[in-house]
Amino acid sequence: MSQYQAPLNDICFNLFDVWQLDKYWQQQPQLADLIEPDTAKAILEEAAKICEQQIAPFVSKADTTGAQLIGGKVVLPEHYHTAYQSLSEGGWTGLSGDTEYGGMGMPKALSMMVDEMLCSADIAFSLYPGLTAGACVALLQHADDETKALYLPKMYSGEWSGTMCLTEAHAGSDLGIMRTSAKPASDGSYRISGSKIFITAGEHGLTSNIVHLVLAKLPDAPAGSRGISLFLVPKYLLDASGEPAERNAVTVGSIEHKMGINGSATCVLNFDEATGYLIGEPHRGLACMFTMMNYERLSMGSQGLGAAERAYQNALSYAKERLQGRTNEKDANKAEPIIGHADVRRMLLNIKAMNEAGRTFATWVASLLDRAKYDNCQISAQRANLLTPITKAFMTDQGFDACVTAQQVFGGHGYIKEWGMEQLVRDVRIAQIYEGTNGIQAADFMLRKVASDQGSVLFSLLTDIKQELSGAELAEAEVLPLYIDELATVSRALLATDFRAQGAQACDYLAAVSYVLYGYMWYKNLLAVKTADCSDIFRQSKQHTAAYFFQRILPKAKGLFALLSQDTAILDTMAPEHF
Template sequence: MPSYKADLRDARFILHEVFDAPALWARLPALAERIDAETANAILDEAAKVTGELLAPLNRSGDEEGAQWLEGRVRTPAGFREAYATYAEGGWVGLAGNPEYGGMGMPKMLAVAFEEMLYAANSSFALYSALSSGACLAIDAHASEALRQRYLPPLYEGRWAGSMCLTEPHAGTDLGIIRTRAEPQADGSYRISGTKIFITGGEQDLTENIIHLVLAKLPDAPAGPKGISLFLVPKVLVSEDGSLGAANAVSCGSIEHKMGIKASATCVMNFDGACGYLVGEVNKGLAAMFTMMNYERLSIGIQGIGCAEASYQAARDYARERLQSRAATGPVAPERGADPIIVHADVRRMLLTMKTMTEGGRAFACYVGQQLDLAKYADDPAQKERAEALVALLTPVAKAFFTDAGFESCVLGQQVFGGHGYIREWGQEQLVRDVRIAQIYEGTNGIQALDLLGRKVVANGGVSLRLFTDEVRAFAATHDTPFNAALHEAVERLERVSAWLQEQARGDANAVGAASVEYLQLFGYTAYAYMWARMTASAARGAADDAYYRAKLGSAAFYFERLLPRTLGLEGSIRAGSASLYGLEAEQF
């Protein structure tokens, strides 16, 4: 039976030693009052208990039972309701929420560490909470004060949950063609009518109310994405005093039968003249919804890290115990009939790939969290603006690269187990199924790649990219590590390829699309190289006889020598251009 235990040592190393988060928090007045190193460690300790002892034991049973739909109602698997009540009581839904409305106000740098634990323990369970957190962020940023006062406190408390209603049967990525309509009412509310699909947590039995954030169009709205508005639509109507009233005209038509995350209800939601309230401005709903979407994109990226960590732990433990054959250099365990498979080169290759990609992702998630904290809390306008630009640049990288690497790691973890990895009871095949969706939802990874290269690099002339590469160069100039030459070479490759693509895009309309996926991968490996350089510098300051620091330095060597060279092939693929992609007519496929 698989188990999961959060890697608190690595989480603390990244938070405290690599990024010196407590010093940053002390410089940001809004955070200095709420968080310090001791408080952060206490939260991490409790998070590890909640995820490892409460949620992880429900992961396999939740997958086996799945969410069940009957006559418009959804029943979550056995144990989920009780676990959610305990989870909500602990304040975890509002961990990073606005304290003015009942949230705990913790920094994102800490929240990303908790989210990784949550997804590693139980991805299906994590999604119910993630949608609530994202909905709170959008409501807090864009809704009226009356809506914030009425809806945020019970959402942060976990008594109510949130959902995000974008996709329709005919409209996925192209939201400009949605058909859901909003009819203005005399009292200032709207009547929402339409059907949304793939709605995570659109119906469930965990909370007493569900607050749907719904994209819809007014009758006179302009065509395309400029005509989209955002509406708050409660499952159960809410009185002015906050008490629950009658059921709204919202129903769950069915739930999807999926490859993975089976305990998460993925719903078809019907709005039949449901009462809703405008969030933000008319015809500017897509911009408001992006507040939630960008939160969810980072969160889903972290799902990739969490699943990879769970897979790595299981594969590592199995490789230490499973006996097969002898080491190439002779018996390592002569007293036993064979050696543990961790002595074999291919098993070590797989485990080290999993380890270095997961730890690199963990550091990069903390780095993105740092930029989000600066964007939100910094007093210096220039520092805030720089952080916002980096968040915009790095969010698609985090979502896509984390999840691509997460899927690769889970497949490797399954491979370590050999035939047992294909058997349900070992847990690895569930992780492969659960993590696979992360490359698809919240904007497919192909769309993230187009966003990165087309909008964040080419469209702004690489200005945001230079903010990042200049920072990497500055770090290398002030920190002497054994990998500085490789880091310099990787950054130069990223800049060289970026400049070449900006030039190509001027004369080839297909250039961005042809190169975007490989470009995001190139960016991701380079970003991880920066993270590994920072971890190397911090680990080198640690005690030389500490096994953790020695392992960190050894892992860094593997990353730079065995994984970063993947960028050589990526550059070659990018420079091949778009011609071969468009060499066949549609009927020739």
């Protein structure tokens, strides 16, 4: 059976030692009275208890039971209701919500750590509060005051939940060709008609109402993505007192039968002249929805890291206990724990090094979002925007690789359901696909985040990192600038190529940038652990793992640099019939 214990020591190390966010929080008028280190630790500890005790032990049961469509209603695993109630009662569903509407007002850096724990406990379950939090972000930024006052308090409290309704069967990622329509009604509302697929948490009984955010086109909409508007379509229409009353014309056509995350209700939703309300300006819906999508893309990083953390914990425990083979030829009759084998150590260290760098990276990106919000810092906003595709794509790629590698540590037992490894592999696989496939994320990174400004934001970031490294008394601080220089050279060469070539190199380029930035994350870990109030074992573990990263993982960037210097014309030389 798969076990999980929240990595609170490393989470707190990242928050308070690596990035020293407790000092930053105390400098912000909006946060100083809300949070201090003891408060943050208490929040993390209580969230860890819910994840460890009410969610994680039952993840296999949730996988087996799944979400079922019975009589037009979606039935979820029974313990989901208890766990969701605990989250709601503790305020976790509104952890980073605006205090004006009943949220706790906690910084993103803290809520992202809770996201990781929820994902380690059960990715499928995490999607219910996760989608709601994203919907709240979109409403907070784009809805009018009346709508926010009506919906946000109930969503922050966990009484109501939210969804994101984008995809249609024929459209996929090309939202500009969607067919869902919105016709104005005499009372100022709209009648929404159409069908949406892949709607996570589209129907369930965890909450008394579900707030669907739906993309649709008005009758006078321009062609393409510029003609999309955003509408709020509640499952139940509200009465004069703001409580759920009449059922809206939204029905479940079916639920998808998936490879993993079986406890998540992935629905086909049919809108048959359902009543909806315009959010934001007409024809500006895609921009509004991207507010939510960017939030969800950061959550995908948490899914990758959360699954990888649980996979590592179980693989490590197994490797210490499993007796198989010998590492010492002198005693041919004595089997030893497989953690003594070099290849098992390689697999475990690969996971550990990438997990811990990923946690530091996630905390960094979240803190940039906080600085953009509380300081109105444009540079932080630009850098968070630059790094979002990496958070989504690289962290989920690494999460899947980690789960497959951990499964390999188990050998044949990793293929057996009872050990839980095969479920982690199935569950985390979706994180590379939804909220924009990782190929789309790479194209976004290369073409929109880097090429669109000729690398201005990226080069500025790399320059600042090099400047920080210049005064450091660490051996790693001498190695990393060499990689940064080579990355800058490769980047300039790519920027000199055309759109087609840049798109062809996008995935490898995102990975190359990511490895270098993970090197910076390990530098930050080494710097912080020198003075951190931690055990000798924790300090030595960080130092050994960092050394492994710089010796055995970072050099992968060199191979990617060589690959990125190659001509991409070979991709276009084959006609379709030659494939």
